[in-house]
Amino acid sequence: xxxxxxxxxxxxxxxxxxxxxxxxxxxxxxxxxxxxxxxxxxxxxxxxxxxxxxxxxxxxxxxxxxxxxxxxxxxxxxxxxxxxxxxxxxxxxxxxxxxxxxxxxxxxxxxxxx
Amino acid sequence: xxxxxxxxxxxxxxxxxxxxxxxxxxxxxxxxxxxxxxxxxxxxxxxxxxxxxxxxxxxxxxxxxxxxxxxxxxxxxxxxxxxxxxxxxxxxxxxxxxxxxxxxxxxxx
Numbered sequence: 748x749x750x751x752x753x754x755x756x757x758x759x760x761x762x763x764x765x766x767x768x769x770x771x772x773x774x775x776x777x778x779x780x781x782x783x784x785x786x787x788x789x790x791x792x793x794x795x796x797x798x799x800x801x802x803x804x805x806x807x808x809x810x811x812x813x814x815x816x817x818x819x820x821x822x823x824x825x826x827x828x829x830x831x832x833x834x835x836x837x838x839x840x841x842x843x844x845x846x847x848x849x850x851x852x853x854x855x856x857x858x859x860x861x
Numbered sequence: 862x863x864x865x866x867x868x869x870x871x872x873x874x875x876x877x878x879x880x881x882x883x884x885x886x887x888x889x890x891x892x893x894x895x896x897x898x899x900x901x902x903x904x905x906x907x908x909x910x911x912x913x914x915x916x917x918x919x920x921x922x923x924x925x926x927x928x929x930x931x932x933x934x935x936x937x938x939x940x941x942x943x944x945x946x947x948x949x950x951x952x953x954x955x956x957x958x959x960x961x962x963x964x965x966x967x968x969x970x
Binding site for chain 1: 891892894902904948950956957958959960961
């Protein structure tokens with residue numbers, strides 16, 4: 748079982764360019780999340796989705812957008828990248844419908860914006 | 862505001878016991894999680910406490926006191942592979958996780 752996969756593993760992006768980080772899970776979890784992790788800071792929630800077709804804003808949503816067309820995929824798009832978006836991005840999922848709130852994480856995408 | 866506090870770094874000796882503390886102030890409480898994160902890897906789940914008391918799972922135990930806004934993770938019989946960051950996270954009233962910055966645990970032989 749793959750669990751959660753993310754692509755790409757790492758990317759260097761020029762400021763002003765757009766990019767989509769991909770996230771796919773095969774656990775049929777209803778909820779999915781995007782976090783960024785920066786040195787010295789805790790994981791910060793960017794966007795989340797409690798079920799296919801719905802999304803919500805987290806703590807730091809500006810400059811990012813998401814969609815949840817189906818249960819398995821939850822892509823994160825940077826419309827016009829800025830250097831402050833340099834970070835490690837983690838996608839996660841959970842089966843909150845069953846009252847189990849443990850989040851499972853993908854391997855992360857390391858993004859550098861120059 | 863919401864706040865999770867844990868020490869930035871701790872050092873311990875192989876074979877010993879270490880306790881990592883976490884204090885929190887959040888809007889609502891629906892449980893506290895501990896995750897382990899090795900350098901360059903994703904966080905992995907260790908424990909979940911929603912009621913006061915101690916939960917034991919092998920070499921790892923986690924304690925919660927809701928009245929004090931306090932938890933700790935206890936690691937026994939430390940092994941070199943336990944060198945990692947340990948993340949404390951609280952689930953708030955919206956069922957979202959609020960994360961601490963993590964405690965980097967260094968194990969020395």
